[in-house]
Amino acid sequence: MSRVPGTAARRRLRFDGWIAGLGTSSGTRVVLGHWQRSPFGRFSDVMLERADGERLLLAPTTGTAAFVSGTYTFDTVSVVPVGVRVTDDTWSVAAGPLDLRFTTGRRGLLGIALCAVPGPLARRPAWSALTDRPAGVLLPGVRTRGSAGAGRREWYGARDLRPVSALSATLEGHGLGALAPVEPPVRFGFGSVPRTPAVTRVTTTVELGPP
Template identity: 80%
Template sequence: MGTSSGTRIVLGHWQASPFGAFSDVMLERADGDRLLLAPTRDTVDFISATYVFDTVCVVPVEVSVTNDAWTVTAGPLDLRFTTGRRGLLGLALRTVPGPLARRPAWSALTDRPARLLLPGVRTRGSAGRGRREWYGARDLLPIRAVSAAYGGAHLGPMAPVEPPVRFGFGSAPRNPSVTRVTTTVELGPE
């Protein structure tokens, strides 16, 4: 999601991962400063080895979801947002079976259509330290309203995700949204 202050926020809310369930926040400010907020040293180390940040912080990250309302606290970040009704693309993505979404070949097949439908979005690419990554999208919901503050300073109302975030090879959709993805990361030579 974007805010009128120029801050763009990407929330990762992982139900399952090699680290168990956890949430993290990648935030890019208007001046280009990229920040990672994650709950453990292991998650910070893995994420920062896959994406590029100027600052990383180990902080508690709490996410609560009630119906269409999300509440997130991550160190100095307080974030609330609501989602709207699923559109046609979201309905189509919900038909993608989980085992198919986990296959890198599926992400490779859907990369071109994703780029055409959502400019700036990619479903595969090179990540940090020689890693490769694939995203298998399985749902898409529009975000209807955002309230965000960092260190007590309000970040302004919701805005498009512009310019695109620069954490890794791909970006979030221009229109603020919640996307359910299956992410596969192939580790490079460590």
């Protein structure tokens, strides 16, 4: 297992990027993390939960796979190439057995409000703690702070939210069906993504547990 950057006691690691939460009519739910800045550099990873409840992680390196699987819970972890291309409003994802393409729509009132949150404020764990209860009211199942695996804690600071309007996807060569709500909620960690498929710009802060 690769050494995680910055394993000093209670050190905080920051990830800046986007999280897409998607449901399909087959029952498979997909959570894509697309990180422009992180302790591991630029990378993307995919979490999937099948209709039968099996949870899978697709990560591009042993280091990212070890870190993500140490923070969240999975039944299967695979190290595979993960490529993401964003062209205007269209996202194309190739991740091992998964081929995914989705389109985002115009942001609503909540997305407009989140765009007004200054970046330095969104990166503060105290802000995420303050928004945890309102987020759960506006987006049931969503949490902006909580406990994770290996004694870690997490905070999510959102800065944008755009709905997903269309999707096409295959997993292991089988079509996953049409775009659908993320229902039931995914069970990788302490919270789920919004029930309505969406892409959220977010700063995630992870506080590591004792070494």
